[in-house]
Amino acid sequence: xxxxxxxxxxxxxxxxxxxxxxxxxxxxxxxxxxxxxxxxxxxxxxxxxxxxxxxxxxxxxxxxxxxxxxxxxxxxxxxxxxxxxxxxxxxxxxxxxxxxxxxxxxxxxxxxxxxxxxxxxxxxxxxxxxxxxxxxxxxxxxxxxxxxxxxxxxxxxxxxxxxxxxxxxxxxxxxxxxxxxxxxxxxxxxxxxxxxxxxxxxxxxxxxxxxxxxxxxxxxxxxxxxxxxxxxxxxxxxxxxxxxxxxxxxxxxxxxxxxxxxxxxxxxxxxxxxxxxxxxxxxxxxxxxxxxxxxxxxxxxxxxxxxxxxxxxxxxxxxxxxxxxxxxxxxxxxxxxxxxxxxxxxxxxxxxxxxxxxxxxxxxxxxxxxxxxxxxxxxxxxxxxxxxxxxxxxxxxxxxxxxxxxxxxxxxxxxxxxxxx
Amino acid sequence: xxxxxxxxxxxxxxxxxxxxxxxxxxxxxxxxxxxxxxxxxxxxxxxxxxxxxxxxxxxxxxxxxxxxxxxxxxxxxxxxxxxxxxxxxxxxxxxxxxxxxxxxxxxxxxxxxxxxxxxxxxxxxxxxxxxxxxxxxxxxxxxxxxxxxxxxxxxxxxxxxxxxxxxxxxxxxxxxxxxxxxxxxxxxxxxxxxxxxxxxxxxxxxxxxxxxxxxxxxxxxxxxxxxxxxxxxxxxxxxxxxxxxxxxxxxxxxxxxxxxxxxxxxxxxxxxxxxxxxxxxxxxxxxxxxxxxxxxxxxxxxxxxxxxxxxxxx
Numbered sequence: 001x002x003x004x005x006x007x008x009x010x011x012x013x014x015x016x017x018x019x020x021x022x023x024x025x026x027x028x029x030x031x032x033x034x035x036x037x038x039x040x041x042x043x044x045x046x047x048x049x050x051x052x053x054x055x056x057x058x059x060x061x062x063x064x065x066x067x068x069x070x071x072x073x074x075x076x077x078x079x080x081x082x083x084x085x086x087x088x089x090x091x092x093x094x095x096x097x098x099x100x101x102x103x104x105x106x107x108x109x110x111x112x113x114x115x116x117x118x119x120x121x122x123x124x125x126x127x128x129x130x131x132x133x134x135x136x137x138x139x140x141x142x143x144x145x146x147x148x149x150x151x152x153x154x155x156x157x158x159x160x161x162x163x164x165x166x167x168x169x170x171x172x173x174x175x176x177x178x179x180x181x182x183x184x185x186x187x188x189x190x191x192x193x194x195x196x197x198x199x200x201x202x203x204x205x206x207x208x209x210x211x212x213x214x215x216x217x218x219x220x221x222x223x224x225x226x227x228x229x230x231x232x233x234x235x236x237x238x239x240x241x242x243x244x245x246x247x248x249x250x251x252x253x254x255x256x257x258x259x260x261x262x263x264x265x266x267x268x269x270x271x272x273x274x275x276x277x278x279x280x281x282x283x284x285x286x287x288x289x290x291x292x293x294x295x296x297x298x299x300x301x302x303x304x305x306x307x308x309x310x311x312x313x314x315x316x317x318x319x320x321x322x323x324x325x326x327x328x329x330x331x332x333x334x335x336x337x338x339x340x341x342x343x344x345x346x347x348x349x350x351x352x353x354x355x356x357x358x359x360x361x362x363x364x365x366x367x368x369x370x371x372x373x374x375x376x377x378x379x380x381x382x383x384x385x386x387x388x389x390x391x392x393x394x395x396x397x398x399x400x401x402x403x404x405x406x407x408x409x410x411x412x413x414x415x416x417x418x419x420x421x
Numbered sequence: 422x423x424x425x426x427x428x429x430x431x432x433x434x435x436x437x438x439x440x441x442x443x444x445x446x447x448x449x450x451x452x453x454x455x456x457x458x459x460x461x462x463x464x465x466x467x468x469x470x471x472x473x474x475x476x477x478x479x480x481x482x483x484x485x486x487x488x489x490x491x492x493x494x495x496x497x498x499x500x501x502x503x504x505x506x507x508x509x510x511x512x513x514x515x516x517x518x519x520x521x522x523x524x525x526x527x528x529x530x531x532x533x534x535x536x537x538x539x540x541x542x543x544x545x546x547x548x549x550x551x552x553x554x555x556x557x558x559x560x561x562x563x564x565x566x567x568x569x570x571x572x573x574x575x576x577x578x579x580x581x582x583x584x585x586x587x588x589x590x591x592x593x594x595x596x597x598x599x600x601x602x603x604x605x606x607x608x609x610x611x612x613x614x615x616x617x618x619x620x621x622x623x624x625x626x627x628x629x630x631x632x633x634x635x636x637x638x639x640x641x642x643x644x645x646x647x648x649x650x651x652x653x654x655x656x657x658x659x660x661x662x663x664x665x666x667x668x669x670x671x672x673x674x675x676x677x678x679x680x681x682x683x684x685x686x687x688x689x690x691x692x693x694x695x696x697x698x699x700x701x702x703x704x705x706x707x708x709x710x711x712x713x714x715x716x717x718x719x720x721x722x723x724x725x726x727x728x729x730x731x732x733x734x735x
Contacts (some may be wrong), residue, residue: 034548034690099531106527186513223504231527232553240546241485243594245688256682260675267671302621305697306683309621310676311630317675318634321668347637354633355626356576361571361623365563373619377626 003376004127007398011277018284025287028127030077031093032298032372035246037239038093039102040368043229045086048108054086054227055143062118062227064089065109069184071127073101079296083367088229093296098236106231111137111223112182115174125185130180134170137223139163141254145220159220166168171197182288183219249302254357256306258282258311268320275316275388282387284311289379300373308380311355312388318351319344320411327413331389333406343348348389356381424673430459444655447715454597454712461604469577473520473614476561478554479506480525481679483689484517484537497520498540502533520612525551544566548690571622572596575629586720587636587690595628601704602697616694624701627676631709635665639714648719651722658718662710671704 033040045054045062061083070078070092072234078089095101114130123129144160161167170179171193181204182189193206237245260278265270286305290297297305323340331339359381362374399405410417429489442474474481495510495517506522525533530549538545570591579588599621638661648654680702707717 018718025428030598033441049431102527110511229602233556234527235548235550235552236530237548238546240544241483241548244485245690246548248425248686248688249683249691252682252686252688253679255686259678259682263675263678297690300616300694302684303616303619303691303694303698304623306679307676310627310679313675314630314672317668321665325664333472341424343641347634350637351630351633354629356580357578358571358626358629361567361574362619365564365567365570370563370567370619377623 003398004404005393007402010395010398014281015277018281022284022287024082025284025291029287030290030294030296031242031246032296032301033091033093033235033242034056034237034299035242035249035297036094037237038091039098039234039236040089040091041102041105041231041235042083042233042368043088043090044187044232045088045227045229048228053077056085057218058222058225058227059088061215061222062109064215065183065219065222065375067092067343068186069104070101071415072184072186073097073104075101087232089368091296094239096239104140106229107184108226108228109137109222110182111140114182115170116178116180118336120211126180126182127185129180130182130187130190134174134179135161135167135359137226140220140224141393142225143221145217147210148219149357150203150205154205155210157204157208157213157217157220158201158203161197161202164198165199167202168196168198171195173200174420180306181216185221188216188219192419212385219371238420245299249299251307253302257309257416260309262312262413264313264316268411269412270318270399270405271323271392271396273318273413274392274399275313275320278316278387278392278395279309279312282309282383283392286380286383287369293379295375295379296372297376298369298372300369303381304373304376308377311352312384314351315348315388316392317383318347319389324410324411324413325412327408328417328419330419333349333408333411334400337396337400345389348385352381352385361416423493426639440663441659443564443659447711447718450707450711451715453706456603457604458597461600464604468605468607468610470613471610473617474552474557475615476557476564476613477555478522478524478552480521480523480530480549481517481552482521482533482550483548484519486515486517486542487544488542490517490541494541495501499538502529502536515608524553525549540569540608548648560615564615567622568599568617570626571625571642579629579633580595583636583640585715586724587640589691589720590713590717591629591632591636593716594708595625595705597712598624598701598704600721602701605700606697611696612693612694614693616691617697620694620697620701623698624705627702628705628709631669631673631705632713634668635662635709635714636689638665639717651725654718654721658714662714666710669706669710673690673702677702 001038020067045055045059061314063080063082066088067078067080070080070090071315075095081089084087086267090102097120112133115132115134116130117132119131139161140158141162146158148156148158150156174193175191175196178190179193181188188202189206191206204216205364256277261276265274266272268275289295319341322344323336326340328338358379360376362370363378366374408418423708490512492512493511495512497608499510499521504521508522509520511518517531523735524528530551534547546635561713572595576588576592579591602621606617642661646653646657648657680695680698683691684699687695
């Protein structure tokens with residue numbers, strides 16, 4: 001009896017946990033731009049100056065500054081990362097002012113050094129505080145900024161200005177005052193000018209960490225040689241259309257899953273019911289994984305998910321067909337189940353691994369949509385093994401070992417099909 | 422025969438006679454498959470594939486509208502926008518699909534939306550996808566490369582777990598499956614885009630899955646069987662196929678239901694994916710049941726004959 005009690009306890013508790021947490025999980029799942037509107041753009045970076053080169057640092061820095069711009073525009077969780085040697089992929093979902101955002105993203109990085117001359121006393125923003133532009137990005141020597149260390153081993157940034165006289169004049173005029181560094185109208189740092197620089201070089205020091213100093217160096221170099229971004233690929237979906245896709249696909253998935261569950265129940269009876277329960281657990285567990293790994297769910301992702309359910313069902317079908325065969329050969333129910341589970345495991349592993357190989361190749365080679373699809377397929381396969389092999393066998397084991405369900409009819413096997421041993 | 426062997430052999434020897442002689446039927450299926458493949462080759466070489474923007478370059482515009490628009494009026498509108506390259510227009514009750522050869526710039530995109538909303542439907546909702554020629558080419562090579570590498574990976578795995586003959590038969594079966602789907606898309610001029618490649622790769626996964634399950638049974642039966650003649654081998658293959666038949670059909674049925682529901686009720690944006698999946702699943706079931714195992718048998722028999730021949734000469 002103990003096992004049966006454990007069985008019901010597990011079923012009831014996990015059903016409760018699932019019912020309780022699912023609404024929250026569904027709300028937390030990150031939807032891709034094809035489901036809630038947004039855009040994806042693949043930029044190719046090109047130096048504004050024909051002789052320039054796209055360096056790795058410049059690309060990374062550009063991606064970072066794009067992300068900061070996107071955040072400043074109030075977009076939620078933009079995905080921006082460099083790809084290959086000269087590309088940047090931008091994905092922004094759930095925005096209303098798409099045109100504005102796209103326009104702003106395209107602009108090259110804008111580096112300025114500003115002073116407080118002419119600024120109002122009651123300035124609220126950094127820009128109001130430092131209104132006068134003293135130096136622009138193109139005043140700096142290309143790739144002239146370097147990371148150096150002071151005698152106290154503090155990181156600092158050495159900069160080089162093209163026009164020595166101009167820099168001398170500025171440093172004379174602003175001696176003892178702040179010279180603020182801005183990127184895209186955003187204040188990065190406002191060091192104080194502590195000398196007159198006559199040879200066009202200066203050192204920016206402060207209590208920077210090495211990371212901060214490196215970032216500052218890259219920013220200044222990027223400002224001196226900004227990258228021009230060309231749209232190579234773009235996909236934009238408006239929110240209403242995305243919502244429509246989401247609803248349609250959700251309904252389709254629910255109908256599909258409903259039919260599958262019904263089929264399993266009718267065809268496989270008791271084990272079929274267990275399979276239905278583990279399939280629901282499978283869906284729940286996958287949602288949990290999506291949330292924990294912060295995976296963005298896209299349309300192809302949902303497709304991978306639904307097909308994953310097919311794979312999960314297959315694991316059950318292979319096992320139950322094997323068990324049925326054993327039953328027909330006249331073995332007892334418990335030993336049929338054991339033998340069926342054992343022999344079918346190898347088949348399941350082999351078939352899952354081959355599918356996994358295909359998915360892994362896609363993940364390694366693909367970009368964008370393909371990569372997302374492959375990732376979800378891989379997660380699905382692993383989760384399916386857990387719920388529909390391990391969990392479902394465990395549940396069946398609990399029941400059968402306590403003598404529950406020892407009837408051929410429960411397995412969809414007819415008495416007359418059984419041969420004598 | 423030892424008692425252990427006898428017990429294991431019972432697996433199929435005691436079963437009632439298998440109902441269908443798959444091996445005997447296979448020559449018809451081989452012929453059928455060869456004809457289908459030849460047809461596919463002809464169609465593909467004449468018409469090629471109807472590439473979507475992902476593999477060509479250009480822009481695709483999908484608009485959800487609240488009233489039905491005629492093809493002619495949309496066509497006129499497109500011409501009025503001043504695009505120079507070819508374009509196609511399809512309309513249905515709530516959707517307009519436009520494929521442009523031109524690569525839309527962001528400004529053109531904004532203008533298109535604005536003009537469209539002003540002219541037809543202020544509530545129109547857009548999905549616009551633009552692909553540059555360089556990226557299109559890259560996506561295409563990438564897709565082909567993925568299929569090639571995935572196939573090699575599967576061959577290696579199956580060769581290690583089974584034997585090379587199984588691997589060859591499995592790969593031929595899965596290539597055949599994907600080729601049928603590609604041919605169908607070519608015949609009906611259906612659009613081939615990135616999701617189509619995803620579908621093909623998923624089908625490959627499923628098809629190999631199906632095939633492996635049957636091969637697994639052949640391998641298991643082989644272990645206990647005493648094979649003396651070609652007829653023994655034929656019997657074994659027939660038994661293996663019929664033993665796994667219910668499983669093959671049930672699995673394909675469930676996945677088919679899932680794909681078919683996506684096709685019927687799912688979003689337009691993945692319609693081609695669902696369609697390719699649905700066709701592919703049926704083809705996959707066909708090839709894994711009727712082509713893969715008989716093909717393995719052909720390879721195996723050849724080896725056997727060679728063996729006997731070399732024995733005879735020594």
